[in-house]
Amino acid sequence: MSKSGKTYHRADEPIFWGLFGAGGVVAAFATPALILITGILVPLGVLQLDYASVNAFASNWLGKIILLAVIAFPMWHACHRIFHAMHDLKIDTARGFFKLFWYGMAFVVSIAAGAYLIAI
Amino acid sequence: MNSAMMRVKVQRYRPEQDDAPFMQEFEVPYADDMSIIDALHYIKDNLDGTLSYRWSCRMAICGSCGYMVNGVPKLGCKTFLRDYLNTGITVESLANFPIERDLVADIGDFVEKLEEIKPYIIRQDAVSVDDGEHLQTPAQLTRYRQYSLCINCGLCYAACPQYGLNNEFMGPAALTLLHRYNQDSRDQGRDERIDIVNAEEGVWGCTFVGYCSEVCPKGVDPASAIQQGKVESSTDFVMSKLRPRRPS
Ligand code: SF4
Ligand code: FES
Numbered sequence A: 001m002s003k004s005g006k007t008y009h010r011a012d013e014p015i016f017w018g019l020f021g022a023g024g025v026v027a028a029f030a031t032p033a034l035i036l037i038t039g040i041l042v043p044l045g046v047l048q049l050d051y052a053s054v055n056a057f058a059s060n061w062l063g064k065i066i067l068l069a070v071i072a073f074p075m076w077h078a079c080h081r082i083f084h085a086m087h088d089l090k091i092d093t094a095r096g097f098f099k100l101f102w103y104g105m106a107f108v109v110s111i112a113a114g115a116y117l118i119a120i
Numbered sequence B: 001m002n003s004a005m006m007r008v009k010v011q012r013y014r015p016e017q018d019d020a021p022f023m024q025e026f027e028v029p030y031a032d033d034m035s036i037i038d039a040l041h042y043i044k045d046n047l048d049g050t051l052s053y054r055w056s057c058r059m060a061i062c063g064s065c066g067y068m069v070n071g072v073p074k075l076g077c078k079t080f081l082r083d084y085l086n087t088g089i090t091v092e093s094l095a096n097f098p099i100e101r102d103l104v105a106d107i108g109d110f111v112e113k114l115e116e117i118k119p120y121i122i123r124q125d126a127v128s129v130d131d132g133e134h135l136q137t138p139a140q141l142t143r144y145r146q147y148s149l150c151i152n153c154g155l156c157y158a159a160c161p162q163y164g165l166n167n168e169f170m171g172p173a174a175l176t177l178l179h180r181y182n183q184d185s186r187d188q189g190r191d192e193r194i195d196i197v198n199a200e201e202g203v204w205g206c207t208f209v210g211y212c213s214e215v216c217p218k219g220v221d222p223a224s225a226i227q228q229g230k231v232e233s234s235t236d237f238v239m240s241k242l243r244p245r246r247p248s
Helices: A013-029 A030-040 A051-059 A063-086 A096-117 B037-045 B108-116 B137-146 B155-159 B161-165 B174-183 B190-196 B211-215 B222-242
Strands: B005-012 B022-029 B066-070 B072-075 B088-093 B097-102
Touching: A013 A030, A013 A063, A013 B222, A030 A051, A030 A063, A051 B161, A063 B088, A063 B161, B005 B037, B022 B037, B037 B088, B037 B155, B066 B155, B066 B222, B072 B088, B072 B108, B072 B155, B108 B174, B137 B174, B155 B211, B174 B222
Parallel strands: B005 B088
Antiparallel strands: B005 B022, B066 B072, B066 B088
16 A cells, blocks of 8 residues: 555556567667678678578577567567557557557567468 | 856746746856856846745755756756856756746655655564664665665656656656665565556656666666666566465
8 A cells, every 4th residue: 555545556567578678688689680691691692591591490499489589579579669659759549459459469470470480 | 257247048937927937038147166056046136036946955965956957957056057158058947847936846746756655664573772773784785775865856857758748657766765665674665665666657657768867966877776676566577476465
C-alpha cells in the first residue's frame, strides 16, 4: 500500500522489456556485421557465400537457433521501440490496438521465421 | 569586460494581472563570478522589486533555485553569466511544472511523489535504541550513497520528456529515492514499495532517455537507479509467477 492509498497495477512490461533488451544486444553486436556481410560485401563480390554452405548452416540446429535469434530478437526490439515512440509523438489513441499490432507483428515474424527454419 | 553590462531576459507572470507569462529584459552589471541568482538579486534590488524567484543556500545544497536557463534546467546558484557571453541569457520557470509566479514553479506534484515512495527506513522488527546503532560496511554504504545525494531540485523532472507527457509517472528523483531506500541494508520496506516500482507509473514509464542524469547538478544519475529498478521489477515479475507473493 502506498502512502496516498492509491493502488498500482503491475505492468506487463518486463516481458517486452526483456525481449527488447535481448534484441538490443543482438542489434548492436550482430546486425551491423550481418548487414556488412550480406548487404554489402557479398553483393560487391568482396566475399563469397555459396548457396550450399548457407543451406548447410541453416540445416544445422545450432545454425537454426542463431538465425532465429538474429531475426526474432531485433524484431521485438524494433516493435517495442516503435510502440513507445508513438506515445512520445503523442499518438495515444487506440493504445490497446497498437500494442497488439506491434507486438503481434513481432510475434508473427518470430513464428514464421521459426517455421521456415524448421522446414529447411 | 568587467564594467560592461549584460542583458538578461526573465520570464514574468503575475497571475492577478497577466493573462499569460511573458519575457522582460533587464540589464545587469557583468562580473566573471556572477551567477544567475546574483543577476536576479541585482534586478530585484535595483530594477524591479516585484520579481519573484526561489533561492536560499547559494551553494547547490538546498535545491530551491531551479530554472530553465536558455531552455536547459539549471541551478541558478551554480550557473554563471560568464558561460553565456556569446549566447545571451533567458531565464524561465522550470519546465513540466505549472508556473505559480514569475520564476516560481509549482512543484507540489513532485513533493507528493517524494512522499509517496515512503522515503524513510522501514523496519519489520523494531530495534531498540539501547541495542546501539545499525552498523554498515563501506560496501553496503556504496550501494545507495550516490542516490542519497539528491537535493530535490526537480531539474530532472523539467528534463524528463515522459514526465512532461504524463505526470502520473513517478519521475526520476522519486524513483531514485525509492531505490536508495530499497538498497539500504538497514531498510526492510521493499515489499511496501515494490508495487510502485512494478507499475506503469513506476520504472516502466521510463524509456531511458537519460536527460535526467545529464542535467542533475549532484551527479546522482537517476537514470541508472531506474534501470536497476527495471531489473528488480523484472526479477519480481518472474518470482511472482513462480511463487505468488503473500498479500501485504
Ligand atoms: S536527482 Fe538530481 S536533478 Fe533530480 S532532484 Fe535530485 S539532485 Fe535534482
Ligand atoms: S540556492 Fe540553494 S541550490 Fe541554489
